Amino acid sequence: MIDLAAEPRIVTAGVGLLDEALAAQAVAHLPVQWQPPLAGTEEALARVLADPRRGAANAEATRRMLAAGAALVDVRPAAEVLGLRPGQFCHAGPPVTWERASGPMRGALIGAMLFEGLADSPDEASALLAAGRVQFEPCHARGGVGPMAGVVSPSMWVFVLRDETHDRMSWCSLNEGLGKVLRYGAYSPDVLDRLRWMSVVLGPALRTALRRSGPIDVKAIIGQMVQMGDEGHNRNRAGTLMLLRDLLPHLVDAGLPAADVAEVARFVGGNDHFFLNLVMPAAKLQTAAAAGIPGATVVTAMARNGSDFGIQVSGTGDAWFTGPAEVPSGLFLGAYGPDDANPDIGDSAITETAGLGGFAMAGAPAIVRFVGGTVPDALRTTAEMYEITIAENPAYALPILDFRGAPTGIDVVSVARTGLRPQINTGIAGRVAGTGQVGAGLVQPPVECFIAALSALASAAPPVHAADG
Template sequence: MKALFSQKLTVLNAGLASFATNIERAGGDAIAMNWQPPAGGDRDGGLALADLLNQPEIELANQTAMQRYLAAQPLLVDVMLAGEAIPALSEKKLILHAGPPIAWQDMCGPVQGAILGAILFEKWAQNLEQAEALVLDGEVIFEPCHHYDAVGPMAGIISRSMPLWVVENPANDNERVYSNFNEGLGKVLRFGANSEAVIERLEWMGTELAQAMKAMLAQSGPIELKPIMAQALHMGDEVHNRNAAATGLLLKQLVPALLKTSQPPEQIQRAVGFITANDHFFLNLSMAACKSMLKAAENVPSSTMVTVMARNGVNFGIRLSGTGNTWFQAPANPVNGLFFPGFGVEDAAADLGDSAITETAGVGGFAMASSPAIVKFVGGTPADATNNSRSMQAITLGGNPAFTLPALNFAPTAAGIDARKVVDHSVLPIINTGIAHKQAGVGQIGAGITTAPMQCFVDALHSLATQHYR
């Protein structure tokens, strides 16, 4: 030891940077590592992580889940009314919502407002007072969209008479997933609006627009969604908060097929006009494609790959491939973003929607490097966007070569979130998100960046370790 201290010290410092600074001031060399305890210092989380590291069974399971995700080829094949696609919606007064399960009394304002709007749309009640009375009497029940292989942005409401996109994955026995149609911006159901104008738009979407889209698909045949998403990433989208290019690419396939249908010209004009006025139109298809890819990776025993991330305006929930349909929840983290004039943090609802399925699949916030313009909407700089995409490589099982990022020398997007790596590195998945007003119907008041809460991943690992490795 005396010989050691007679030499010039070169120290590798893990922890507080001030320790390294003091060594340098004393004449030594020190390298400061950016390190922090796993699981944010949670002891049980660290122990669960230790149980799940260096387990050949888990490595093989993750490889299997990742291969299934990569092999998925989501195809848009049909448009159906929700009650036909999901029979449970026709068998009872059931309404689906975004995020993990939540009771009526715990829901945020936008979700409650959207549910009341859906009740009016279904004509189960004649006014909002009657609609709320139905809910309070227990005549209407609620479940997450994910329980029926469906996704919806923001409030994510799906009821029996709403039209759904139907997406199949031929690489997974043609398993189907669903998403509702995007209403556009402004006063819309997904932000809790439920006025007469909102209901009238939903009725038009469920009849004329749905008929036009169904007839279009009969002419075009199945539409591959991954190539549209891949090309859009090269054109400035990240296919979550920015879908301008993807919607344009979709239109190139929609319009020629629509013109070949027997739909009246006026109906075609209205449909095309509605889509061209809504740069977010492709979002719901992007979500369905991502859900399809991740559904293929579900239910692989022992896998720590995350297959669902979703928010209900109160809690954030995740599901792992290896833990099946079990939700792991924690309060949603705040959104760090830009607010529209006149609004601020005090006006905002907690993070909301199923659209984090895009980040779960490796796009959205994970692909911000491809969309430098998004920072004007969510805040930050183009360099921040690139750094966000790079940082996600630390918590994923690999990359998706179908989705590449020009700004990173066409590197594949980081994909396959590994809950172990999230807990080990204390790096949380980044999510691009819109910000909803906490009151129903006010609408979107901003956009920004948030992260998934650490506790979800800690609880998920603890559950998996308890089941299989303790």
Template sequence: MTTTPTAVANVGADLLADAVADQATPVTRVDWRPPMTGTEADLATVAADPLRRTANERALAAMLGVTATLVDVAPASELLGLEAGQFLHAGPPITWDRMSGPLKGALMGGAALEGLVADPEDAVAIFESGANVSFEPCHHRSAVGPMAGVVTPSMWMFVLEDATTGRRTYCSLNEGLGKVLRYGAYSSEVLTRLRWMRDVLGPLLQKAVRGSEPVDVTGILTQMLQMGDEAHNRNRAGTLMLLRDLSPAMVTSGMDSADVAETLRFIGGNDHFFLNLAMPACKLALDAARGIEGSTMVVAMARNGTDFGIQVAGTGDEWFTGPAQLADGLFLGNYGPDDANPDIGDSAITESAGIGGFAMATAPAIVRLVGGSVPDALATTRRMHEITLGENPRWSVPVLEFQGTPTGIDVSMVCRTGILPQINTGMAGRVAGVGQVGAGLVTPPAEIFPKALARLAELTRARA
């Protein structure tokens, strides 16, 4: 006696599933992949760690419990203790000889801004000698920086605070798009804008922030995700809500009316202005999960244009690095792939927190900037749920029945599924001084997750 199955589940290759479907039998296709090569033993060790489940629950809860408010704006010298010759940059640690073109270009412009040289080109000799200069990741000083992420002592910084703990994070002010310092440009036009930001924009924002109620950045992020932003490469609604909150205090600040008008025009015409608040808000939340023993949750993804690095809650401040990848996307003007530098910037902190590329379903219009299609954007958000520990109920996706964004990247899930975090990003020109050449989609180098997993397994075995 033979029986015909009423339904079949197929795991792996579709060949068998196609044959069954051709016989009019329903087939459930399971998208399964083997673990990343060489991770099997470490996955078993980490899975058996008695701390892991509770540690990850604690890490996710700590992150979701943070509320970021904008409480001040002040120079980096005052906030971070930066002195002449000290520079912060995006991504993991790196030396001058290994730096990419856009990072070198941003440092050259930063040196001219600080008066260390008259001509940015003259800064090369100083940096090559290493005399009286130092380079340090923004992350090492509770800060984040978009693209090259260069911060110098005279640059003004946003200050975000968690009201419950008093912890703070910092980020520079956003210059706009195109030929700007963070993309490695250092022309006289770039330096003129930076001096205006130092002399006018920063002081005016300080008066406005200090003269207003603290701005609920986490709340704005919640609203903007309902309004078509994803808070990495689309920040239009967030920027306008920030302008709404601060403009009355700007107008009544007592500063020159022409300066106020120019500031309002600058912020209103710079759709990316809010990005530099979204980033430190995400870092503030993720930093709450740092140092939780046994947790496999990623607390930072960052790139310096040469290396892509991640940090994990259960491994302290250790970086796990691999080569930064070239983004796949759309280019400006006559630029093409040969003009682009590998991925750069601390802005992947947004994806680390569950927005940006993880929330592309909230901002289908983003595909017109970074490439792909609307179905791709929806599929990306769904796919990221497979490598995360939970959802963020504050940040929901209307088109997915208000499901929370996928939150808390799990190193072990990435290694087990082979699915890499999706990041949408700008592209800097590979040659110093060029500026932005496009925008696109990118993933981390696959090898950094097995490296992090191996360290977690080592720590697990040490505790046993």
């Protein structure tokens, strides 16, 4: 029974004018954010929401993701780990052709050709690539990830991580540092010299130290660094130093030349992003554990190739759903500005897919000084990401939120219903091949990815019979 004598309780939903009018009259009310689902998704949403498999499938996806481990077990050449042969490369993002490749992607492929000795000049490398004399495929197709352009060639060394729980491996290239580097599409002589040093000195030194130390629990380090102000994408300072703490004694004791040990220690310690290339494969192991569950609507990969933004979803296997990559907004280096920026690029959005990066911004408020925005923006972003995820990861607890677990498991249905898109922290590559990094900022996936994924999930759902209603 309604008590008409009681004070009315007013709730406003999605009507800003009414909310403002009540506030102006000092009337107590509860504003609720609401907006219609993404346009054109109504029928697909109804079918997916009616899929009787969805609840149990997403619960299983959650169980697998939260149980996944990530230990660094080896450092080896890509040729050994991936079976890459001369003239074969991996790249970031969904599949792309040379004709559609962005400037940074082309620059990185040219640099890889020069590094491998497959061409004597950038022009020759470009001609061979354009003629189809080289094979390249996504890093994700071989179970790994690559930062920015993500180009990996046979002679480059990679970190190898293992998830014992699900008997799965993943990998990522070694981090080159900041500035003009191959992953941003630069291929000048100093870039190639650094890559050679990484293959001759850095990679073997890290392998030697790791084999003396034994496997390193990367997931545990990520959990610690999140509580120390890192978010795992654009801020990895604490993680990098904890890794160096674990490896340095073994580097010193290994009998390596003292000059090499000092150079490796300086390189790792002076590169705050070095640990990113371990967070990424750890995140890949987490999300890959949830892949291939019929009826599950959880996103298992987000990746960009500089032209397209693509996602993969548990219930649709290896299929990519793409849309045009957007240009990040943020802070630019030196005289660079938005006109110099390439559309979003890289596999590093796997960190957000796993609940880190932009999803954990509340725990890393200092990140706003690197990517733009304010501290309240960071807190609000994490709060919004809880609205589009199905779980919280207790391994990645956020102190500012009373140690609440990071929002984990992006749900295609929730994105379509709320219109909220995942928030990604990212570096910004110059659009002209060879430029390198021009800034850092924030970006979101295009809605086309989620609309296409939802449609595919609807097509795969069992038919709804009239009697079922």
